[in-house]
Amino acid sequence: MITVITGASAGIGAAAATRLSALGHEVVLVGRDTTRLKAVAAGLSGPKAEVLTCDFTSLDDVRRLAEALRGRYERIDVLANNAGVLSKPRQVTGDGHELMFQVNHLAPFLLTHSLTDRLDRVVTTTSMAGNTGRLDPGDLSRERRRWNAWLQYGDTKQANMLFTQALATRGVHATCFHPGVIRTGFAGDTLLMRFYLAVPGVAKPPETGARTLVRLAASAGEPGRYYVKDKPARGRTDPGLAERLWAASLSAIGG
Numbered sequence: 001m002i003t004v005i006t007g008a009s010a011g012i013g014a015a016a017a018t019r020l021s022a023l024g025h026e027v028v029l030v031g032r033d034t035t036r037l038k039a040v041a042a043g044l045s046g047p048k049a050e051v052l053t054c055d056f057t058s059l060d061d062v063r064r065l066a067e068a069l070r071g072r073y074e075r076i077d078v079l080a081n082n083a084g085v086l087s088k089p090r091q092v093t094g095d096g097h098e099l100m101f102q103v104n105h106l107a108p109f110l111l112t113h114s115l116t117d118r119l120d121r122v123v124t125t126t127s128m129a130g131n132t133g134r135l136d137p138g139d140l141s142r143e144r145r146r147w148n149a150w151l152q153y154g155d156t157k158q159a160n161m162l163f164t165q166a167l168a169t170r171g172v173h174a175t176c177f178h179p180g181v182i183r184t185g186f187a188g189d190t191l192l193m194r195f196y197l198a199v200p201g202v203a204k205p206p207e208t209g210a211r212t213l214v215r216l217a218a219s220a221g222e223p224g225r226y227y228v229k230d231k232p233a234r235g236r237t238d239p240g241l242a243e244r245l246w247a248a249s250l251s252a253i254g255g
């Protein structure tokens with residue numbers, strides 16, 4: 001099994017890579033920093049891992065990653081779109097998109113789109129925050145609405161859910177999941193996350209957050225579905241919105 005994991009340098013992605021490697025997957029670790037990725041690779045117990053760098057704030061870098069993967073692998077069993085970020089200030093990438101929209105949705109959209117003919121399965125790390133998002137395909141970078149980092153994060157995680165449904169509609173075996181509140185580097189500068197981390201027992205270790213990813217990567221699930229703790233759960237579904245997001249995303253990557 002060839003399994004590509006983005007955001008594999010830390011947290012949930014690193015924990016998932018460790019477990020999948022132990023299960024015999026040949027993992028491809030994707031992240032921004034070679035040193036961090038090699039440190040994860042050195043701790044794996046399974047087949048030799050590959051390390052590829054990519055910064056999702058550059059769409060050209062994502063195109064290069066897709067080409068590198070196409071050059072190496074005829075088939076990819078699993079693409080785990082796991083990299084994600086919460087940015088308190090509103091930042092705009094060199095491509096002109098709000099940073100969270102690009103890193104959390106547009107970059108994985110482009111990567112998946114560039115590899116669809118080689119992929120057997122896509123698993124995306126979303127969040128329960130996606131259920132309360134108010135995604136607007138006409139304002140994906142939140143230029144016209146009030147800036148609030150958690151609201152924008154929720155929109156991007158709703159995009160993960162809707163993208164999963166749109167992929168399934170197109171015959172791609174795609175699922176997504178909420179990992180739980182997990183003790184990682186994620187959102188560590190926000191009051192909400194600091195609160196969760198301070199209350200004993202609330203934040204779980206990365207291995208717990210990786211469990212559903214590992215399960216969906218190893219044994220699939222129902223295409224288009226959202227999972228929590230290994231079980232199908234109620235995620236945001238809206239076929240019309242999913243199609244409008246798809247069209248807006250295609251246009252944003254110049255497709």
Ligand SMILES: NC(=O)c1ccc[n+]([C@@H]2O[C@H](COP(=O)([O-])OP(=O)(O)OC[C@H]3O[C@@H](n4cnc5c(N)ncnc54)[C@H](OP(=O)(O)O)[C@@H]3O)[C@@H](O)[C@H]2O)c1
Pocket residue numbers: 006007008009010011012013031032033036054055056057082083084085103125126127128178179180181182183184185186187
């Ligand atoms: N932790 C939670 O409680 C929680 C809850 C719900 C959902 N999630 C989701 O879980 C996923 C994994 O997050 P985590 O909790 O494991 O956080 P983390 O420890 O901060 O890991 C985030 C990963 O994303 C990568 N990443 C960040 N910005 C990137 C960029 N510009 N280009 C490429 N890669 C980038 C990081 O790579 P670098 O090493 O290069 O920074 C890192 O490998 C995210 O999608 C997050 O939204 C987390």
